[in-house]
Amino acid sequence: MQADLRAMAARIRPGMRIALPVDYAGVSMAMTRPLIAHGAGDLDLVCVPTGGLQVDQLIGAGLVRGVETSAVSLGEAGGAPRFNQAVQDGAIRLRDATCPAIHAGLMAAQKGSSFMPMRGLIGTDVLRHRDDWRVIDNPFDTGGDPIVLIPAIHPDVAIFHAPMADRFGNVWIGRRRELAAMAYASAETLVTVERIVEYNLLADEMTAAGTLPALYITAIAPAPRGAWPYGLWGEYGTDTDELIRYARAARTEAGFAEYMAQEVPA
């Protein structure tokens, strides 16, 4: 295991709130095993806006206290087995959300506001089970018009994977703006990248537009194919066979442990 990945994982302390991206946006799978080896538990995960393999593995490893998410699944490989088991056992505190509510909570944090109003949700059981959300009457309307308020989501740490960073600490995220939203909202942001380039990403307007400046970044480590078995946009596709292999293995606790004990291909 790479020393720099271990050092990044060591920044996580028990009880922290961790933001993780949706499977197609750039999941730092390279950080999953270092996080498990480090072992800081009681984590509250925020899936932006849904979770998959990484979330399932952190739950399987017993590091997770709560999950705020709009969904957790392995996509084409089916349901997330350790998540589903934990739900059935009542082993994790669930905060079911809907995708734009997670975005709204991060947006509030990004603006330094305490909440964001959001349409939809009225009459759903999603809302009914969220004691942290509020419904008010639209103050700009003459009467009625209920609207939901989503409190700001302030993760302690955001973790994601991107194609490249430069040696000045800037990270290129292209059009995956949810990665920027996660970083704006979080106190710290840990990033793994396919490669680190020598030139300044901000020096060229073409790359600058898709660059998250170093201001928001706490640490970066290179991790080639670091999203595997997920794909990384513009770089490589998803290894669905491996996701299926995991989905089968992780149906049982023992199968999960056996899978996780295997070496990860470089």
Added chain:
Amino acid sequence: MTPILPRETLIFTIARLLEGVRLVAVGASSPIPAAGSMLRRALDEPSRQVRLSVLGSVEHNFFTNGSAELFDSAGQGRLDAFFLGGGQIDGQANVNLVGVGDYPATSVRWPGSFGSAYLYFTVPRVILFREEHTRRVLVEKVDFISAPGTSPEGVYRPGGPVALLTSKALFRFDKARPGFTLDSVHPGHSAAEIAEATGFAYDAPAAPTQTPQPDAATLSLMRGRVLTELAETYPAFAADWRRDLAALVA
């Protein structure tokens, strides 16, 4: 008459339901809605532009503002149509994407509500699509409301369901009643079979029509351009479809 695959009937039906849309979005794990949307785009190409965003596609996704942009476009009123599935769908068009039994420790857990609790409210033409047509899926009352079929007066609700499409039939949704009406039965199925497989009450005409089938030109568009476009995002589904077509000829 060329034989037509059941999935081609579904794809064609979706394209029919999308008539007149300007922007349609397709969510995760939805090859048939994606193919139906691609067919609509191809059919309309000579006269008007249909914009299409397929989640997980690079080629058929023009959004540049991350995963929030789809929802923002819906909030702005730009998104005309979207698809929702559901582990359970009831006679009031309430959708459950969360699980069976008492929440939160549900005995069966599905992935979760995704964007349904927002898009069902904001997208004017939501098409409910679920291939499995059984009493397990089409229930009297859902165990968990991810998104409600209708809202009381005074709740902001420009969007909602217009139809429910399954492997057996097409239903239309009437939000005033509220409830479903059997619109047409797919070839190879009967009204009696549908009554048997549906767990909620619905209106049905005395003699329901058969679901329309694509003509030769539409079929060739579907098996040519649409199948090719679809393969980028759904290679496994496209390969399956090709295999079924090869078997038809043989």
